[in-house]
Amino acid sequence: MLTTPETNNEPMWERIFRLLRWNKPEGRLILMIPALWAVFLAASGKPPIALVGVIVLGTLATSAAGCVVNDLWDKDIDPEVERTRSRPLASRALSVKVGIVVAIVAMLCAAVLAFYLNPLSFWLSVASVPVIVLYPGAKRVFPVPQLVLSIAWGFAVLISWSAVTQNISQDTWLLWGATILWTLGFDTLYAMSDREDDKRIGVNSSALFFGDYVSIAVGIFFAGTIGFLGWLGYVQHLHIAFWISLAIAGLGWTWQCIRIQQKDIPSSAYGEMFRQNVWIGFIVLAGMIAGCF
Numbered sequence: 321m322l323t324t325p326e327t328n329n330e331p332m333w334e335r336i337f338r339l340l341r342w343n344k345p346e347g348r349l350i351l352m353i354p355a356l357w358a359v360f361l362a363a364s365g366k367p368p369i370a371l372v373g374v375i376v377l378g379t380l381a382t383s384a385a386g387c388v389v390n391d392l393w394d395k396d397i398d399p400e401v402e403r404t405r406s407r408p409l410a411s412r413a414l415s416v417k418v419g420i421v422v423a424i425v426a427m428l429c430a431a432v433l434a435f436y437l438n439p440l441s442f443w444l445s446v447a448s449v450p451v452i453v454l455y456p457g458a459k460r461v462f463p464v465p466q467l468v469l470s471i472a473w474g475f476a477v478l479i480s481w482s483a484v485t486q487n488i489s490q491d492t493w494l495l496w497g498a499t500i501l502w503t504l505g506f507d508t509l510y511a512m513s514d515r516e517d518d519k520r521i522g523v524n525s526s527a528l529f530f531g532d533y534v535s536i537a538v539g540i541f542f543a544g545t546i547g548f549l550g551w552l553g554y555v556q557h558l559h560i561a562f563w564i565s566l567a568i569a570g571l572g573w574t575w576q577c578i579r580i581q582q583k584d585i586p587s588s589a590y591g592e593m594f595r596q597n598v599w600i601g602f603i604v605l606a607g608m609i610a611g612c613f
Contacts (some may be wrong), residue, residue, distance in 0.1 A: 330413065336422055338382040339408045341393065346595045347387070350506070352379040353601035355476040355500040357608060362484035364594045365612025371436075375480050378433040378445075385426035386452045386472070392419050393456035401517040418586035430593060434455060441483040449476035459523045466511065466526040466580065468502035498548035505541035506597040508534065509576065513590040549604065558611035566608020572600045 359367045372559050383417050383557045391398065391409045398410030408414040429450075434445040458465035474496045502527065511518070511527035512534065520524050523577045530537040546566060553562050578595045579585065 335408045335413050336418070338424070339388055339414060339419065341387045342384070346598045347522060348380055348383045349598050350375060350594075350601060351383045351473060351476060353605060354473060354495070354603055355379050355480040357499070358477040358480035358492070358495055358604070359484055359596050360554070360609050361491070362481045362611070364608050369483055371483060374428070374433050374436045375483070378430055378479075379476060381426050381430035381433060382448075382452070385423055385430060386455070388419055388423040388426060389453055390456040390595075392416065392423065395419075397521055397523065400521050401514055403514060405515075420559050437479070437483045438486050440486055440488075441479050443536070444475060444479045444482060448472060448479070451461050451475065459518075459525065461524075463527045463529045466504055466507045467500075469507055470500045473503040486560075491555060492547050494552040494555070498545050498552065499542040501541045501548065502597075502601075505538050505545065505573070506594055508538050508541065509580065509597075510594040511590075512580065513587040535577055538580065539577040542570075542577065546570050547583055553611065556612075558608065559613070560611070562607040562611025565604050565611075568607075569600045569604050572596060 337343060352375075355378075356372070359372060359375050391407055394404070395409040395416065395544040398404035398407050404410055409416065409419050430445070434442050437445065451468065453470045455465065455472055462468065477496045478488060478492065478498050481495065482488055485492075508530070511525040514525065515527050518528055526537070532612055546569070549566055549569075552558075553566065567574040576596070579589065579593070
C-alpha cells in the first residue's frame with residue numbers, strides 16, 4: 321500500500337505517534353495492568369510512589385518498543401490485513417530506518433528505567449527482550465503465537481513483583497499464571513477479527529488454532545484466570561473488595577464468552593471486547609488495592 325496524499329501531509333511526529341500506538345492507549349494500558357497488579361500486591365497495597373512511576377513508564381516504553389518491532393517484522397504482511405494496512409510502516413508513511421531508530425530509542429528508555437530496579441528485576445527485564453523481539457516471528461512458525469505474547473506479558477509480573485520483594489515466591493507464580501491465561505483470553509478475542517486475513521496470508525493465531533472451539537478455549541482461559549486470582553486472593557488474605565471486583569470481572573468475561581458464540585458478530589466487536597478487558601483489569605486492580613486494607 322502506497323502513501324496517500326493525506327498521509328504525506330501528516331507531520332512526522334504524528335506518524336511516529338501512531339507507530340508507537342500511543343493513539344490507541346488501550347494496548348499500552350493492558351500491559352501496565354499486570355505490572356500494577358504485581359507491584360501493589362507485593363507491597364501489600366502500599367508500594368513506593370517512585371517505583372510505581374518507574375513501572376508505569378517502563379511498561380509504556382516496553383510496549384512502544386514491542387509495537388515498533390512488531391511492525392518491522394510485519395511491514396510486508398500488514399498491508400494485506402484490513403485492520404493493519406494503515407500502520408505507518410505498512411503504508412510506507414515511515415521508512416524502515418526510522419522504525420529501527422524509534423525502536424532503539426524506546427528500548428534505551430526502558431533500559432534506563434530498568435537500572436533503577438534491583439539486580440533480579442534488572443536481569444528479568446533483560447531476559448524479556450528476546451521474547452518481545454521474537455514474538456512477531458512466532459506467528460510464522462508456532463501454531464499459538466498468543467502464548468509467546470502471554471509469556472512476554474508474564475515478565476511484567478515477575479519484574480514488578482521482584483522489584484518490591486527482591487525475590488520470586490509462590491504468590492508471584494500464581495499472579496503470573498493468572499496473567500498468562502488472561503492474556504491468552506483477551507488476545508485470542510482480538511485475533512478473532514483477523515481470522516480470514518490470517519488464513520489467507522498463511523500466518524498462525526490461537527483464533528485459527530482452536531477453530532470451532534475458540535469460544536470454549538477463551539472460556540477456559542478466563543475461568544483459569546479467575547481460579548488463579550481467587551487462589552492468590554485466598555493466600556494473601558485479601559478482603560471483600562477484592563472478591564467483589566473478581567466477581568465483576570467474572571461476569572464481564574462470561575458475557576464476552578457468550579457473545580462470541582453468537583452468529584454474524586461484527587468484526588469490530590472483538591476490538592470492543594479487547595478494550596473492555598482494560599476496564600476489567602483496572603476493576604480487579606482497584607479490588608486488589610482495596611482488599612489489602
